[in-house]
Amino acid sequence: MNHLFRDLSLGHSRREPSKPTPLVIGSNGIAAELPSPLGQLDAQLADADLRVTAFEIFAAACRTSAGKPLSSHLTASLNHSESTNPNTANSPSSPALQRSLTSAAASKMKKALGLKSPGSGSKKSPGSLSGSGQGKSKKPVTLGDLMRTQMKIPETVDARVRRALLRISAGQVGRRIESVVVPLELLQQLKSSDFNDPQEYDAWQKRTIRVLEAGLLLHPRIPIDKSNISAQRLRQIINGAYERPLETGRNNESMQVLRSTVMSLACRSLDGLDACHWADGIPLNLHLYEKLLEACFDVNDEVSIIEDVDELMEHIKKTWPILGINQMLHNICFTWVLFHYFVRTGGVEMDLLSDANNQLSEVAKDAKATKDPEYAKILSSTLTSILGWAEKRLLAYHETFDRSNIEMMQGIVSIGVSAARILVEDISNEYRRRRKEEVDVARSRIDTYIRSSLRTAFAQKMEKADSSRRASKSHSNPLPVLVILAKDVGELAINEKQVFGPILKRWHPFAAGVAVATLHACYGNELKQFISGLSELTPDAVQILRAADKLEKDLVQIAVEDAVESDDGGKGIIREMPPYEAEAAIANLVKVWIEARIERMKEWVDRNLQQETWTPVVSKEGCAPSAVEVLRIIDETLDAYFQLPIPMHPALLPDLIAGLDKCLQYYVSKAKSGCGSRNIFMPTMPALTRCTVGSKFQGFGKKKDKSPSIQKKNSQVATVNGGNMFGVSQICLRINTLQQIRLQLESVEKRVITHLRNSESASSEDFSNNTGKTFDISPSACVEGIQQLCEAISYKIVFHDLSHVLWDGLYVGEPSSSRIDPFLQELERNLLLVSESVHERVRTRIITDIMRASFDGFLLVLLAGGPSRAFTRQDSPVIEDDFKALKDLFWANGDGLPLELIDKFSVTVRGIIPLFRADTESLVERFRRATLETYGSSARSRLPLPVTSGQWSPTEPNTLLRVLCYRNDEPASKFLKKTYNLPKKL
Numbered sequence: 001m002n003h004l005f006r007d008l009s010l011g012h013s014r015r016e017p018s019k020p021t022p023l024v025i026g027s028n029g030i031a032a033e034l035p036s037p038l039g040q041l042d043a044q045l046a047d048a049d050l051r052v053t054a055f056e057i058f059a060a061a062c063r064t065s066a067g068k069p070l071s072s073h074l075t076a077s078l079n080h081s082e083s084t085n086p087n088t089a090n091s092p093s094s095p096a097l098q099r100s101l102t103s104a105a106a107s108k109m110k111k112a113l114g115l116k117s118p119g120s121g122s123k124k125s126p127g128s129l130s131g132s133g134q135g136k137s138k139k140p141v142t143l144g145d146l147m148r149t150q151m152k153i154p155e156t157v158d159a160r161v162r163r164a165l166l167r168i169s170a171g172q173v174g175r176r177i178e179s180v181v182v183p184l185e186l187l188q189q190l191k192s193s194d195f196n197d198p199q200e201y202d203a204w205q206k207r208t209i210r211v212l213e214a215g216l217l218l219h220p221r222i223p224i225d226k227s228n229i230s231a232q233r234l235r236q237i238i239n240g241a242y243e244r245p246l247e248t249g250r251n252n253e254s255m256q257v258l259r260s261t262v263m264s265l266a267c268r269s270l271d272g273l274d275a276c277h278w279a280d281g282i283p284l285n286l287h288l289y290e291k292l293l294e295a296c297f298d299v300n301d302e303v304s305i306i307e308d309v310d311e312l313m314e315h316i317k318k319t320w321p322i323l324g325i326n327q328m329l330h331n332i333c334f335t336w337v338l339f340h341y342f343v344r345t346g347g348v349e350m351d352l353l354s355d356a357n358n359q360l361s362e363v364a365k366d367a368k369a370t371k372d373p374e375y376a377k378i379l380s381s382t383l384t385s386i387l388g389w390a391e392k393r394l395l396a397y398h399e400t401f402d403r404s405n406i407e408m409m410q411g412i413v414s415i416g417v418s419a420a421r422i423l424v425e426d427i428s429n430e431y432r433r434r435r436k437e438e439v440d441v442a443r444s445r446i447d448t449y450i451r452s453s454l455r456t457a458f459a460q461k462m463e464k465a466d467s468s469r470r471a472s473k474s475h476s477n478p479l480p481v482l483v484i485l486a487k488d489v490g491e492l493a494i495n496e497k498q499v500f501g502p503i504l505k506r507w508h509p510f511a512a513g514v515a516v517a518t519l520h521a522c523y524g525n526e527l528k529q530f531i532s533g534l535s536e537l538t539p540d541a542v543q544i545l546r547a548a549d550k551l552e553k554d555l556v557q558i559a560v561e562d563a564v565e566s567d568d569g570g571k572g573i574i575r576e577m578p579p580y581e582a583e584a585a586i587a588n589l590v591k592v593w594i595e596a597r598i599e600r601m602k603e604w605v606d607r608n609l610q611q612e613t614w615t616p617v618v619s620k621e622g623c624a625p626s627a628v629e630v631l632r633i634i635d636e637t638l639d640a641y642f643q644l645p646i647p648m649h650p651a652l653l654p655d656l657i658a659g660l661d662k663c664l665q666y667y668v669s670k671a672k673s674g675c676g677s678r679n680i681f682m683p684t685m686p687a688l689t690r691c692t693v694g695s696k697f698q699g700f701g702k703k704k705d706k707s708p709s710i711q712k713k714n715s716q717v718a719t720v721n722g723g724n725m726f727g728v729s730q731i732c733l734r735i736n737t738l739q740q741i742r743l744q745l746e747s748v749e750k751r752v753i754t755h756l757r758n759s760e761s762a763s764s765e766d767f768s769n770n771t772g773k774t775f776d777i778s779p780s781a782c783v784e785g786i787q788q789l790c791e792a793i794s795y796k797i798v799f800h801d802l803s804h805v806l807w808d809g810l811y812v813g814e815p816s817s818s819r820i821d822p823f824l825q826e827l828e829r830n831l832l833l834v835s836e837s838v839h840e841r842v843r844t845r846i847i848t849d850i851m852r853a854s855f856d857g858f859l860l861v862l863l864a865g866g867p868s869r870a871f872t873r874q875d876s877p878v879i880e881d882d883f884k885a886l887k888d889l890f891w892a893n894g895d896g897l898p899l900e901l902i903d904k905f906s907v908t909v910r911g912i913i914p915l916f917r918a919d920t921e922s923l924v925e926r927f928r929r930a931t932l933e934t935y936g937s938s939a940r941s942r943l944p945l946p947v948t949s950g951q952w953s954p955t956e957p958n959t960l961l962r963v964l965c966y967r968n969d970e971p972a973s974k975f976l977k978k979t980y981n982l983p984k985k986l
Contacts, residue, residue, distance in 0.1 A: 034343050037284025037336065037385035038290060038378065043214030043895075049207050053183075054291035054319075055151045057279060059161050060182045061318040062143075063169060143311060150295035152308065156196070164189040178321035181278045183208045183215075184262045187248045188255055202245055209241045212278070216265045219284040221277035221324060227763050230264040237261065280324025282374060286333060289323050293337045303343060328366040328375055335359040336382050339415065343389065353411035360418045367426035383419040383958060388417030394449040398457040398492075403499055410503045413449075417442045417507055446508040451518045454496070457611045458522040461488040480540045482530055487520050488548035490554050497558050499624060505562075512562035513573035516555040520577045523551060527580055542645045548580050549648060588639050590644060597637050598659035604633055605667045614730045619855035622839060623740040624733060630667055631744050634660050638748070640753040649759045653752070657775060664745075664778035672785040675731050680858075681795035685948050687863055688958070690965055690973070690982035728801070728830065731793045732837035735846065738782040738789070739839045745775050745782075756759045786842060794849035797830045798857045810861050812868045815875040819883035820858075824889055827854060831889075850878055851890045852905050858886060859952055860918070863962040870968035876917035883913060911954040920971040927960040943979055 045053070148158045168185045175928040187208055195201040217224070217238075218232060224231045237246075237258055247254050279285055296312060298304040306312065320326065325333075338356035342349060367379060390412050393400040401409040421441045465484040496515040505509035527548050556577060563570025608626035641656055642649060726734075798806065805822045813820045831847060838846055861869065862879065871879070887906060890897045915923065931943050932959055946957035953959055964972050965982075976982040 003509075005339070030590040032391060034340055034385060036287070036290070037381040038286040038333070039381070041214065041283060041287060042218040043210055043284070045207070045210055049210065050287055051151055051291045052153065052157065052207070053211050053279075054288045055147065055153050055158075056161055056182055056186065057288065057319050057322055058147060058151075058292055058316065059144075059158075060165055060168075060180070060684075061177055061322055061447060062315045063165060063177060095373050105430065117227060123162060126601060143308075143315060146306070146308060146312060147295060147315075150297075150299050150312075151291070152299060160190065161186070163194070172596060173592065176275075176321075178275050181212075181262055181276050182322070183211045183278070184259060190258070190363045191248065191617070198489070205243065205245055205248075209238050209246070212262060214284050215278040215281060218263065218885065219281035220265070222268050222270060224265070228265075233361065234261045234265060267959075275321070277324070279322055280422060282378065285323040285325060286378065289319070289325050289329075289333050290337060292319060293334055294341075296337075297341055303323045303345045303352065328363075328370060328372075329378070331359060331362045331366055332379055332382055336386075337365055339386055343943060347408065350407055350411060353415065357411060357415045357418065360422075363424075364418065364422050367422045376427055380423065383423050383427075387416055387419040387423065390419070391449075395452040395458045395498065396610050397453045399453075401500070405761055406503060408500055408508075409500070413446070413503065413507065414500040417445055420445050442507040443509075446504050446511060447514055447805050450504065450511060450514045452507070454515055454518040455522060457492055458519060461485060461492060462526070464488065475535065480544050482526060482544045483547045484525065485546075486523065486551040489523050490551050493555055497562070501562065509566060510559075510563050510570070510573055513559040513570060516558045516562075517573050518557045520552065522579070524580060525547070540929055546646070552580050553650075587646075587652065589896050590646055590648065591655065594641075594652065594656045596657060597640075597656075598663060600665065601630075601637065601660065601663045602680040603635055605630055605663055605670075609667065609670050614726065614733050616729045616733045616837065622733075622736045624671070624737040627667070627737045627741055629672075631748070634664070635750060638752060638755065640757065650756060651746070653756075657752070660687065661775045661777045664741065664775065665781045667795065668741070668778060668785050671734055672789055673735060675726055675734065675789055676792045677788060678791045678795045678853075681792070683799060683860070685950055686866060688945070688948060688962065688965065690976050698890050728793060728797065728833055729837055731789055731796075732834060735786055735789045735793075735836075735842055736839045738785045742779055742782045742786075745779055749774050786845070790842070790846040791853075794853040795856075797827070797834075797850060798853040802826050803828065804856050806861065807865075810858075811871070811875075811879075815869075815871060815878050819878060822886060824885060828889060844897065847890065848905070851897065851902065854890075854904055855909050858883060859912065862912070862966070863952060863959065865966070869966060871916055871966050872968050873919065876913070879902070879916050880913055884910060908952055912952055912959060912963075915954055915960065920964070920967055920969055920975070923960060923964055923967070924971070924975050926955075927957060927964065930955055930957045930960055944948055945980060 006382060054746070100220055144158070144162075148155070160921060164186050167189045168180065172180065172185075187205065190201075190204075197206065212234070217234060237254075240246075247260070249255060262278070263276075266278045268277065269275065279288060293316065295316070296309050298306050317330075335356055338352055338359055342352035342356060345352070347353075363379070366375075370376075393409075393412060394416060415881055424441045434815075462485055465481050465488060468484050469481045470476060493516050496519075497512045501512035501515065508514065515811070527544075530544060556574065559573045559577065560570050563573055608629050612624055612626040637660065639655070641653075646652075802823060805826050809818055809822055810820055827850075831850065834846055834850070835843055862871075865945040883906075887902050890902055891899060918926075929942065931946065932940065934946070935944055946961055948958050949956070964976060
């Protein structure tokens, strides 16, 4: 089939979608019949008269293919009923009309319409040639049968028309069908004997005469001059025929006069072509063609397109030369028929609306391609009718549509907007003059629909709220009207955003924004009147302001979200929404209240910290009593805040949270102060020198050490917390306290959200975005404090509490006789104490820090252990075994730290221990290469003394040099003496 139907998707006979709610018009609940926009017929032709006439034209046009002359091969009987007629039983049949249409191959049009061919599992329309008949009616098997059934033509009428056409074709061989005036030929060929009774013949003759009158006199294709003699004569003949039947014999004089008169009028031509203009005048031709197109709808189910629409439409198009129909007129007529059937069937068949919409896209192309005034008039009338019907629903779409029929709304908006565009852009001269202004027709129409419908909906909500107020007067505390209205308007806005906004946004980028701006203005007018008469903050005023505040936030949020992708970020819509400006005095009072509460809480924190002893025995919850009290105060402050009758809980909550957050941060800083740090407990690195056992040189780590730097460190340690250094249990309690605050803050934040959910002034954003409702400073302060305390207690245990077994015992003198076991025993006791004291969620962290401190201490003994330590290559197995024992302590046969964690922190030690197994010569060579790589070519003549960084590495010069310094053999002594003039023995 041609491009006409390439975009149609009329799947009516193939699926049964759930039906939306019918469009209700008036009080009877029935969709109103739309008046035809195709023009008013002056002729007295009823709907049945037009249908029979259209069928006669169809039958005549289908006698031959377009452009071929009438011949002896034309059909004598167009359906199976004619073969039983004794007068035509032996007549040949026309292949065009007689062929069966049950082919399994789907045509182009069927595919375009979404139809499936028989046997493919589709639902067959009852009007299909391959479908079953309805009731006792005979099943159509040919195109002639189908068309007769679809147009509700009785078989006797069908047979009579076919016999007449057969006689016409026999007498006019060689003539084209468009040069034949069909009613005239039927009048001559059919006699009263062809009818059941004289009354039927008389009625048929009068109807045929009226057709001639309509086509030649009332609606002629070519205008008739008033002085036209043939027209005057035809009027006289027609008037006489109304009085008495015409004599229609072949050689009858009156028939000859009629023929002469009719042909004189019909054969008038502006283009000189041999054609008869008897049924191609507007609007007669359009009404007749409308009846033919209506045959595409199943006679038993008006919402279904017949399955064999392709074949039928091929033959309907053969009437175009007779009716003066072209592609553009077909498109507009078919659009109207599809839309009209959608309306007349209750507006529930969405496929019909979709098909009309698709067909209208073809009309839009035609409208741009032609400036034919007659076509423009028909187009304008049709589109005005469609647009008028659509706008009755769209200007108050809240009354017509809801979630159940939202798909229908989309279709109606689409067809309405398309109609408006064609009317304005292609027909309106005014638009052509203003085109430079780039008028957006679709956006303008949608904007009008939104504002109109929402104003109507708001008025209805206002009336409803007033009724609810009057109905609740019997209650002790009835809600104010504006509170009820704010709630209803909020629901209306959300419904608009969720249901209608996504549909309308296709044509208007800020559909939801326009909707909420309209609602904002409507409610704002009512609120202004209320505020203008407000003299004091009454309970009703609080309720109304809270409700208005919440409503405004909701509306603005919807507008902002709707315009998030726009160029101006929705500023244009927001400018349409001037703030309601709830009482600024209330906000100021609340801010003063917040400041007073925060100041009072700071005083409570200081007082509780002064009384805190950090004694583990006192704490029953694993948390210091002062922290319990501070958390309680925070809860009480938040509860009191949310009990304030104010309209800005979410707005001012960040101020309150920020104040509480700073108070809690202050508590955390005080709780961790005075407990020391890693740097305080780490000894100062001793100067690099050659150290051997028995030397008089006093290295670091011994009690009689006189190193100034070490004295400074010890002084710092001794003065931590005013000389009273906290024990392991006390520091563990502080760690637990900070951890408990972290956990409790999560609960506090959840309670804040709960408060917000119970607050009428909260908007959806208050739950989706936690900004301003969470404690930002104190949680990170707790994490930082726990980290600092874990590190402090770890290095305190290793470098302070266990210094007597680590610095004074490990590898002092002979390494094989002063091994790591005493240190492991003391370390294990401390690990048990820490494990039992700290919160389980911090336990791994603190034990890991103790392990890291132990590894650092082990390396310091090996690389900076002072003059009492010296190692030979034979000591390396002892060192390796001791380090393995240290790692095993933390692994605890799988019950301690994970192996991957132990391996991660032992990388440095595992890289350095092999140096104690290496021979001195290779160590010297490695040291030379590392120094050259570090200091460059300047180190070739003289090796510089590497700086001590404390970042040990098997490739770092200072680390290698320290291994050499503690190597108790002659090659090491010679190298150090020669290179750095270190004495062999001191």
